[in-house]
Amino acid sequence: MSGSKRTGGRRGYHHGNLTEALVQAALDLIAKHGPAGFTFAEVTRAVGVSPAAPYRHYKDRDALMADIARRGFEAFAESLSQAWNDGQPDALSAFKTVGQAYLAFARDEPAYFTAMFETRLPKDASRELSQATDDAFAVLRQACEALIAQLPTGKRPPALMMALHVWSMAHGIAALFGRGDSSRRNVPMSPEDLLEANMLIYLDGLGLSQR
């Protein structure tokens, strides 16, 4: 996963990094034609490899799809985690940065976003996929807990509920208005501004006034 990338041009009989190449080609095709917009055969052609080659790496198309979703959630979790940055410089601004990171991911990686949220994978598709999903959610929950800690004991909402709310708000805006592809809906506000205002009103409602 790290350091094994062979950035070479010419290839001989062996490709050297077929797995990565297949994933990349699939992502390109998803970005162009939507969630279901690629075939196994198309991907091999894009990579310039024989149609039988991918079977050394994936059982079938679904296995490739699940791997893509897993990679997406891992990148997503990593991205949110960096944005949170251990709550530095302070919980509230780190929290906002996490929201922006959510939107940035939807905009910059629409193919991953689609693969993660709009493909039906068997629930138990893979242990790693569930793990990666949980990791991403854990960042949101952690950020919520830090904010909750600023409230007086009697006025604290359940962290799980708040985290689900935050996830829904960010996800709703990202899904409806914040995609970096053709399925984006146009409204006269940036998704970033829309989300920031939404979060501020919500936090206000919780008593986390930032005046």
Added chain:
Amino acid sequence: MSGSKRTGGRRGYHHGNLTEALVQAALDLIAKHGPAGFTFAEVTRAVGVSPAAPYRHYKDRDALMADIARRGFEAFAESLSQAWNDGQPDALSAFKTVGQAYLAFARDEPAYFTAMFETRLPKDASRELSQATDDAFAVLRQACEALIAQLPTGKRPPALMMALHVWSMAHGIAALFGRGDSSRRNVPMSPEDLLEANMLIYLDGLGLSQR
């Protein structure tokens, strides 16, 4: 569209209501296999008609898809509108009912929901489709305006922004936790409770305290 339904069993040479039957069969298949989970040929088989038959009604698969999305948005708008019920008995409770209706639609009509929000249709797919989408959004906006009117003049948020927030919150919860199909994520709260709490906190933040 209304009254022309021929609820008959046996059919002769002519089907009598092929358009409706094709739409229904496609919805069933979408519910089973996801957004892209049906083929034109499969639909004709489900309906029990020759593979050439649909061409009398739809140019191609995309045209059928767009028609389904249009019907979905029309049903959705209708459903939200009934829930709003002209703000009766009072704006706040009618507003909550609209939220529940949003979730109910996602749960009860996952196939429509998928067709409406997760298929890439050319932006200008059809005039009727855009119209139906706008109609659905108009209900949300109307409900927001009624609530805003209860606030003192100086503290009123822009209705458009509030409507977009409400849409996002309802949509985020519906998309992540509220689908009536296999793509639903499990959490220890009902989508309804989750949305109600979210809306209450948000309205509180706006100063619409309901104590």
Added chain:
DNA sequence: TGTACATCAGTGAACGCGCGTTCACTGATGTAC
């Protein structure tokens, strides 16, 4: 009411195509000694 005719909606056979998958194979790479 009866007949002739036009229109319409569905037929069924046919087609070319690309897909997923298999198979025995082969070139490249790594390793033991």
Added chain:
DNA sequence: TGTACATCAGTGAACGCGCGTTCACTGATGTAC
């Protein structure tokens, strides 16, 4: 350093299949007189 061998990753030809689409057709329905 050199050689023999095992393992691995990709080949390319082949297959059966279902799909989308076309076409001349035909049975049913509606209408004029």
